[in-house]
Each structure stands twice: as C-alpha cells, then as structure tokens.
Amino acid sequence: MLKKVTAVAAVALRGSHRPSLMATCRHSTTVSTAVNSLLLRSLKEHYLEISRMTPPPKVSPPSSFSIIKGALDGNGPVLTRSYGNEEINVSVMRLANIVPGGGGDDGDDEINQLFLHVTVSKPEQRESLHFLCGLYPDALGIHSVSMRPKAESSGFLVVPSGYNGPVFEDLDEKMRDVLHNYIEERGINQSLFSFLQAWLYVKEHRNLMRWFRSVGSFINEPKNAKED
Ligand SMILES: *[C@@H]1O[C@H](CO)[C@@H](O)[C@H](O)[C@H]1NC(C)=O
Ligand SMILES: *[C@@H]1O[C@H](CO)[C@@H](O)[C@H](O)[C@H]1NC(C)=O
Numbered sequence: 001m002l003k004k005v006t007a008v009a010a011v012a013l014r015g016s017h018r019p020s021l022m023a024t025c026r027h028s029t030t031v032s033t034a035v036n037s038l039l040l041r042s043l044k045e046h047y048l049e050i051s052r053m054t055p056p057p058k059v060s061p062p063s064s065f066s067i068i069k070g071a072l073d074g075n076g077p078v079l080t081r082s083y084g085n086e087e088i089n090v091s092v093m094r095l096a097n098i099v100p101g102g103g104g105d106d107g108d109d110e111i112n113q114l115f116l117h118v119t120v121s122k123p124e125q126r127e128s129l130h131f132l133c134g135l136y137p138d139a140l141g142i143h144s145v146s147m148r149p150k151a152e153s154s155g156f157l158v159v160p161s162g163y164n165g166p167v168f169e170d171l172d173e174k175m176r177d178v179l180h181n182y183i184e185e186r187g188i189n190q191s192l193f194s195f196l197q198a199w200l201y202v203k204e205h206r207n208l209m210r211w212f213r214s215v216g217s218f219i220n221e222p223k224n225a226k227e228d
Pocket of ligand 1: 128
C-alpha cells in the first residue's frame, strides 16, 4: 500500500508515465527472492535430514512417576508423582542452556549435565519446597533449597523472585545428607537420568523441526500472499 502511494507520488512529481519505480521494485524483489529460495532450499534439506534421524529407544520413567500430558510442548514440569499427600513435580533443562558454556568444553560432558527443578507441595500449604539440582548419569547434587509461593511453581524458575535459600555447600554436612535423603525418598535420584535425557532429546528434536518449519513459512509468506 505504502509502496503504491509512493510510486504514484513519484510519477506525479516527475510528470511522466515511465514506470521506473515499478522496475526498481521488481529488481530488488528478484534479488531477495533468489536469497529466499536458497535459504528455503537449505532449510528444507536440513529439515528432511533431521526428520530422517532415528529417534533414540523409548525410555520409560521410573514407575512411581508419570509423564505430564503436553509437557513436550510446554515449559512446565515433565514428571509428577504423589508421595503421601504431597505432590512432587520435576522439570528439566540442560545446564548448557542456562549458563552458556556452563557445561564445560567437552561436548559429552555438556550433554550429560542436566538441571532439575523439583517442587514438593502439600495441599494445605501455600508455599512449596523447591530443590534445584544437578543431575548426571551417576549422581545427583543439590544446588539450592528454597520455599516459594505455589503460584510460582509452574515451569522452570531461572530467576526466582524471592530468597533463594542458603548456599547449599555452606550448610552443615549432616543437614545436606538429610536433605539428600529427603528427595531420594521421593524418588529423585540418578535413576531419572536416562529417561530425562531421552525426553530432552525428543523435545529438542521437535523444537528443531518446528524451527525449520516456522522460519521457512515466515520467509515464504510474502510470496504466498502475492499468489493469493
Ligand atoms: C505440578 O504440575 C502440574 C502439571 O503441570 C500442575 O497442574 C501442578 O499445579 C503442579 N504442582 C505444583 C505444586 O507446581
Ligand atoms: C532411585 O530411587 C528409586 C525409587 O526410590 C529406587 O528404586 C532406585 O534404586 C534408586 N536408584 C539409585 C541409583 O539409587
């Protein structure tokens, strides 16, 4: 619309019917179309390549946990279980996605470091107990323990709004051990690793496929609009 208005104005000013602006427009459109089709072809090739990748074998979560419906498409918790009258939710991220380079230099190390956010809630309590943990194939370490309002519980809390608890390492050793026992008793240990690792793989694969599709259709859009 704006282009049309400008073109009309330019022609009127020049007092000529020479459609020079149209020619200029068509020229620049042709150039970007060439880049667009290169990009679209490249996106399509990679998309196909990735869609042909064989998924890893399906891993089930430890039997006491169930997978939360729709977790693959959201940012919320992945696993849930009840323990007495408590509800335990588990969210997961890769450490490298939170702290750039946080996984170290080694690619394998990086992929084998997960970040867990565990919430323990009780029906009659307004706050829930939060554990931020590092999860490795053969170990689980607690980073922090804090109390947070239940409303904040959904999803991953990278930037908590309240007190994040004491530095875990500064706590008395006995207290650290008992806190470890506390989450261990609720089924939070290294046995979650293989399921969560496979789950993240599926999620990342889906995100990547979606990225190729959405970037592709965004770039394709003006062409489609013109054809309509
Ligand atoms: C646990 O996750 C489920 C599903 O996302 C959610 O409905 C529930 O509120 C969560 N519980 C807590 C305490 O965050
Ligand atoms: C992890 O916890 C589950 C459930 O409590 C238990 O069956 C399993 O043996 C534990 N795994 C390890 C490695 O301690």
